[in-house]
Structures are given as structure tokens and as C-alpha cells.
Amino acid sequence: MFRIGIDIGGTNIAAGIVDESYKIVKKKTIKTRNVSTPSEMIQAIAGLVKDLMKSAMVKADMVTAIGVGVPGTLDPESGKVLYANNLGFEDVPFLTELKKALGEELADKVYFDNDANAAAIGEYITGDYNAKNFVMMTIGTGIGGGVIINGRVLRGCNYAAAEFGHMTINFDGVDCNCGRKGCFEDYASVEGLMNLAWEASRSSSGKKSLLGKVSKREELDGEIFFDAVRKGDKVAKKVLDEYLFYLSEGIINIINIFQPDVLTLSGGITKAADLYLDKLKDLVSKGIYSRNSSKNTEIMLSKGISDSGDIGIIGAALIYKM
Structure with a gap:
């Protein structure tokens, strides 16, 4: 079984398929600047996830969770990104729209969190801190x-x-x-x-x-x-x-x-x-x-994965656990 993590950064949006050992087995990125509106970004993330799954030959029933690390203030109850200055987001129904874009087979597996929280989760787990x-x-x-x-x-x-x-x-x-x-x-x-x-x-x-x-x-x-x-x-x-x-x-x-x-x-x-x-x-x-x-x-x-982008991907993939 696999999890998928998406890390939204100022330069790149990176997505990765993470295995049971918390290793990234396949990764793809797109340039953040290529998506100028919330709707474009949501569609681009959904497309990135689907392309990633296709290239890694991972089917929907093999994915247990999809997590997104977003650089902003979130409301988990409404599924909205309340404010993300660097993305130009304000009161965006991010989670709801992303679930729609991903389709029924994946919708119930989608989570999101602040990107710093996601990075902390990634560091905590990959660093194996006691x-x-x-x-x-x-x-x-x-x-x-x-x-x-x-x-x-x-x-x-x-x-x-x-x-x-x-x-x-x-x-x-x-x-x-x-x-x-x-x-x-x-x-x-x-x-x-x-x-x-x-x-x-x-x-x-x-x-x-x-x-x-x-x-x-x-x-x-x-x-x-x-x-x-x-x-x-x-x-x-x-x-x-x-x-x-x-x-x-x-x-x-x-x-x-x-x-x-x-x-x-x-x-x-x-x-x-x-x-x-x-x-x-x-x-x-x-x-x-x-x-x-x-x-x-x-x-x-920090003693986890040295690549900050990979830490964000792994942490996002594990949001649902913590």
C-alpha cells in the first residue's frame, strides 16, 4: 500500500508516492508560477497526482491517503484555506474542490495541513526520534x-x-x-x-x-x-x-x-x-x-531526510496519522 504527499512551495509543487517504509518511490514536480489562480492550482495538483499514479502503476485501491502541505492558515472543518499570502489564497474551498478534481475513488482519502506541520511530521518520523x-x-x-x-x-x-x-x-x-x-x-x-x-x-x-x-x-x-x-x-x-x-x-x-x-x-x-x-x-x-x-x-x-522538499512530501503523506 502507498500514500501520496504533496508539498506546495514558493517555487515548486512536488508530489511523491511514499511506501510503507516512508521512502519516496516516485516523485514529480511542477512550477508553482505556472498556476496563477486557486482553481488552476487545484486542477494542476489533481493532474499531478493522477500522472504520478499512472507512471508508478499505482491504482486507487493501493492508495491509503493523500495529504497536502499548504503554506497558509487552514480550516479543517470547512476544508478552506483561509489565507495563504504567498499563494494569493483567501477563503478558498481547497479541500472540497481538490476532492472533486481527484474523483470518487480518491476523494475520501484526501487531507491537508499547514506545510510547516507537514515538515515537522516528516522530520519526526523519518528521523526516528525517541x-x-x-x-x-x-x-x-x-x-x-x-x-x-x-x-x-x-x-x-x-x-x-x-x-x-x-x-x-x-x-x-x-x-x-x-x-x-x-x-x-x-x-x-x-x-x-x-x-x-x-x-x-x-x-x-x-x-x-x-x-x-x-x-x-x-x-x-x-x-x-x-x-x-x-x-x-x-x-x-x-x-x-x-x-x-x-x-x-x-x-x-x-x-x-x-x-x-x-x-x-x-x-x-x-x-x-x-x-x-x-x-x-x-x-x-x-x-x-x-x-x-x-x-x-x-x-x-535535523537528522531526517536532508532534502526539505522530500521531508514535506513524506510529512504530507502522513498527515492523517497525526
Whole structure:
């Protein structure tokens, strides 16, 4: 028997057939930009699923579940995507229309969830964590993630739980696009780190550093920054220390609230974790409320499937389980 997972991303919509061992046996993708309306996307997803099943010679009675990870706020009772900014969705009857598009044989097998929840499910299962309570935090352009409590995903009353990036850690901080000030992701995302690095590179000492050689903000990226840190650049190292302070503050808050057995960090920034993970753990251990407890949250890097798209597919395929 098989499950099908669909991961809707900003660049690609990826679908995969997942076997009983949680391996993707067949995968297909289409470009997100090729579908400009909700109706077009729903039809495209249905077509993608049917093409995938045909090419893998998987019949409807061999499929136990079809799950979709959607980057937005969902209502599982009505089957609507209430709001998905990046997709231009608002009050879209997504699940109902997708069931119609897939047809009677598959309609009763279709589920959906927030894409971050789906990714957390994928990581939790493929990483084989021995943990009842688990938090996955993804560090990218923003900060997102998912929470699993007693083996079940915490979705919240509106499927929008675990918006880690939008807790305030600096009340007098920068304006966030969510309408608040000083949000976690404005300081501890990759974008936040690059903003800190760029600001430092424009100072008198920064202009003499390796970072100062970058002439445009859009040219500054993680590779350049962490290369400067590896080479012992003082300005870059100072920026990293500031960044780790913000990152640790957010993680401390998450641990104080959920007290998970495990908190995993994922995202491209973890490729440079050898430069900061030990210090980050030390900062967190000193700041958490339970620091004197005999047992505390284990912070580790993502250990599931390295491909974030595949994690999303597998997690989506397993939404119905959690």
C-alpha cells in the first residue's frame, strides 16, 4: 500500500508516492508560477497526482491517503484555506474542490495541513526520534516550525499554531511585516543574520573587514558570512555572537513554553553549525527556566531526510496519522 504527499512551495509543487517504509518511490514536480489562480492550482495538483499514479502503476485501491502541505492558515472543518499570502489564497474551498478534481475513488482519502506541520511530521518520523514531545524549528528567510505533543501535532484552534517567528523578542525593535515590532524572525532568521552583517559591514571597522568587501546588500549571503567567520574575521565573529544571542532567546522561550524532549534545528544555516552549535547550546542551557533540572530539552540538528522538499512530501503523506 502507498500514500501520496504533496508539498506546495514558493517555487515548486512536488508530489511523491511514499511506501510503507516512508521512502519516496516516485516523485514529480511542477512550477508553482505556472498556476496563477486557486482553481488552476487545484486542477494542476489533481493532474499531478493522477500522472504520478499512472507512471508508478499505482491504482486507487493501493492508495491509503493523500495529504497536502499548504503554506497558509487552514480550516479543517470547512476544508478552506483561509489565507495563504504567498499563494494569493483567501477563503478558498481547497479541500472540497481538490476532492472533486481527484474523483470518487480518491476523494475520501484526501487531507491537508499547514506545510510547516507537514515538515515537522516528516522530520519526526523519518528521523526516528525517541521523543513524545518534539519541536522542529526551521531557520530560513523567516522562522517557522511545528510542535508535536504526546505524539500528536499541535495545530491550534485555527491550524496556525507554532508561528515561532512572530513572538516579540525586542519590544523596541524593527517593524515586522506581520504588523508588530521586534519579532524573532527579524533577528534570528537567515535574513535577520544578513541584516546584522550588512549593518556591521557599513561601520568604520566593518569596511575594513571581509564583509566590507561586499558592495551591495543583496550580494551578502550565508556562504560569504560564514566564510568570513571561518577565516577569523573579527567583525563577522562579533555579528555571529549577536545573532546567537537573539537565536538563543527565542529558543529559550520555546523551551520554557513546551519543554519538549527534543528541539531540532533545520534549514540551510545548519550547514555551518560547527561554528555555533556548542555556543548556542551553552547560551540556552544558562537561560532556560529549568536549567537546574536533571533532565532538559536536547537541542540537535535535523537528522531526517536532508532534502526539505522530500521531508514535506513524506510529512504530507502522513498527515492523517497525526
